[in-house]
Amino acid sequence: MGAPGPFPGSPGKSQDPVLSREEVDRALGRLAAEYEAIETSLLALQDHAGRRLLEGAELTGLTKERWAATEQSITVLWAHFDAYTKALTTARELRARRRWPSPDDLAELTELLRGTRVTVSGAAAGGGSPQPGGGPARLSEQFSLDELVERMNGLYASALDVIVSADAVWSTLPARIDLLAAELRRTLSLARSVGVRPGEHPTGDDLERITYELTQLRAQVVSDPLAYWVPDADRSAAPGGGRPDTARYDRAALALEDARREIEAVLDVRQDAERRLMQLRDVLSRADRTLTEARQARGEVLAKIAASEVPAVSGPSTALHEQLATAAEYRRHAQWHRLSPLLDSLEQRADDELHRARESLTAVTAPLAVRAELRGRLDAYKAKAARHGLAEDPLLIERYDAARRMLWSAPCDLRVAEQAVLRYQRTVAEALQPPGPDRGPADGPADGSQGGT
Numbered sequence: 001m002g003a004p005g006p007f008p009g010s011p012g013k014s015q016d017p018v019l020s021r022e023e024v025d026r027a028l029g030r031l032a033a034e035y036e037a038i039e040t041s042l043l044a045l046q047d048h049a050g051r052r053l054l055e056g057a058e059l060t061g062l063t064k065e066r067w068a069a070t071e072q073s074i075t076v077l078w079a080h081f082d083a084y085t086k087a088l089t090t091a092r093e094l095r096a097r098r099r100w101p102s103p104d105d106l107a108e109l110t111e112l113l114r115g116t117r118v119t120v121s122g123a124a125a126g127g128g129s130p131q132p133g134g135g136p137a138r139l140s141e142q143f144s145l146d147e148l149v150e151r152m153n154g155l156y157a158s159a160l161d162v163i164v165s166a167d168a169v170w171s172t173l174p175a176r177i178d179l180l181a182a183e184l185r186r187t188l189s190l191a192r193s194v195g196v197r198p199g200e201h202p203t204g205d206d207l208e209r210i211t212y213e214l215t216q217l218r219a220q221v222v223s224d225p226l227a228y229w230v231p232d233a234d235r236s237a238a239p240g241g242g243r244p245d246t247a248r249y250d251r252a253a254l255a256l257e258d259a260r261r262e263i264e265a266v267l268d269v270r271q272d273a274e275r276r277l278m279q280l281r282d283v284l285s286r287a288d289r290t291l292t293e294a295r296q297a298r299g300e301v302l303a304k305i306a307a308s309e310v311p312a313v314s315g316p317s318t319a320l321h322e323q324l325a326t327a328a329e330y331r332r333h334a335q336w337h338r339l340s341p342l343l344d345s346l347e348q349r350a351d352d353e354l355h356r357a358r359e360s361l362t363a364v365t366a367p368l369a370v371r372a373e374l375r376g377r378l379d380a381y382k383a384k385a386a387r388h389g390l391a392e393d394p395l396l397i398e399r400y401d402a403a404r405r406m407l408w409s410a411p412c413d414l415r416v417a418e419q420a421v422l423r424y425q426r427t428v429a430e431a432l433q434p435p436g437p438d439r440g441p442a443d444g445p446a447d448g449s450q451g452g453t
Contacts, residue, residue: 019110021101027113028095031088034149041156042081045074048160050167061224063166070162077155080120084148087118118143157239162226164240169225172244177218180253184210187260194266194336201337203262206255213252269340273331276343280324283350288316290357298364305367306411313360317353320346370414374421375407381428390431399424 019027045051054067091112095101101109120141143151188207191197198204221228228248232241294313301310323346330339378400385396403420406412 017110018103018107019113021106024095024101024106024109024113028088028091031091031113031145035085035088038081038084038149038152042077045156045160045163048163048167050163050170053170054163054166057223059223060220061227063224063226066162066226067166070159073155073159077152077159080148080152080155083118083120083143084145084152087112087145087148113145118145118148120148161239161241165229165231165242166225168240168242169221169228169244173221173225173228173246173249174218176246176249177214177221180249180256181214181218184214184256187256187263190267191259191263194263194270195334196263196266196337203259203266203337206259210252210255210259213248217248217252266336266340269343270334270336273336273339273343276347277324277327277331280327280343280346280350283354284316284320284324287350287354287357290354290361291316294357294361294364297361297368301364301367304410304412305371306413310367311360311363313364317349320349320353367414371407371412371417374414374417378403378407378421378424381425385428385431388432390428393431396424396427396431399427 054063054070059067091109094109094112120143184207188211191204191207195201196204196207198208228245230242230245234241291313298310298313323342327339327342327346330336330342382400385391385393390396399420403417403424406417406420
């Protein structure tokens with residue numbers, strides 16, 4: 001809100017020579033212009049919206065103290081203006097007596113315009129305050145017109161600073177607090193819908209604290225606005241220079257934003273809870289089936305494979321199933337704030353459980369995989385031998401039958417069976433080598449690696 005500036009005028013010099021008629025007329029013209037400016041400023045101060053608010057408010061703290069002093073300053077200001085008006089009126093009347101004032105008239109006018117001829121009562125001059133040193137207040141004090149203007153300038157600037165500062169705070173903070181309070185009410189309604197309540201969820205407690213903080217802040221801003229005003233560091237700035245202190249409001253706004261994000265996260269959990277619970281049940285079910293398969297495979301391996309170390313297979317995770325049941329219970333009772341962290345933990349642990357089950361199945365069935373690989377290799381070399389017309393070779397038939405009996409018997413000794421397969425491979429490789437002048441029929445590769453299937 002705009003406000004008029006300080007009164008014009010500057011202090012004059014004492015003991016000036018007698019003014020001429022032209023100088024008197026110029027001084028009276030200047031003082032008349034100053035008078036109009038002063039009167040306009042005082043009336044604007046009287047009608048200032050901030051002043052009316054201060055007069056009607058139940059003030060506390062710093063504002064109550066400063067407004068009491070300001071009201072007294074305004075009273076003093078008007079008393080000074082009345083004295084200024086009387087002195088200016090006296091000078092005008094004296095000047096109006098004659099068109100060409102006499103030397104005595106000029107001397108008296110000089111004293112009125114430049115001398116300390118304006119008398120102000122002691123209470124008005126000192127604002128009702130005791131004199132320095134604890135002495136009694138003066139009964140009256142003398143001023144020149146320029147000194148009086150300077151004094152009024154100071155009183156006016158001081159009063160205007162208080163009024164403009166309080167008005168700036170009232171014009172800024174309560175409206176912002178009300179907007180934030182409306183957002184808080186919407187957030188509280190959303191929080192109740194997802195079960196976030198004080199005493200049950202940390203965010204519910206946060207919202208309760210924010211509600212109390214905004215209520216207290218608004219009451220304090222309304223009753224003590226100057227406590228929330230930060231003046232400019234430059235004391236020579238115009239009255240009302242500074243800004244409202246929004247630190248407490250900003251902290252409340254940030255806290256509300258954090259709470260709102262937390263509630264939205266809980267809301268997301270509610271909307272996504274059924275899907276996540278179904279996925280968790282599926283993952284744990286697959287892990288259980290895989291462990292069951294691993295246990296069955298272990299029994300088969302122990303029955304069919306001899307001289308092989310088969311790792312033990314653990315049972316399903318009882319703790320995970322209990323926590324899954326707890327999660328379902330949280331969902332039934334709309335305890336979304338408890339469900340969210342539990343689901344996050346369960347999803348990771350369920351994936352770990354499925355990975356562990358698959359590793360167990362792989363480790364348990366490894367001997368069967370080795371036996372299957374040996375069977376496939378044996379049959380591949382038999383087919384290779386047949387393609388080269390060696391299907392009826394007695395030695396090959398003998399060694400093939402020996403290896404096959406080992407691989408298809410139970411329990412199967414994998415180490416012995418592997419040696420039998422390697423022996424059959426070497427025999428096939430030797431049979432496929434063309435005879436040479438310096439090469440015996442028994443020479444050949446140590447294994448059948450060069451042969452294709």
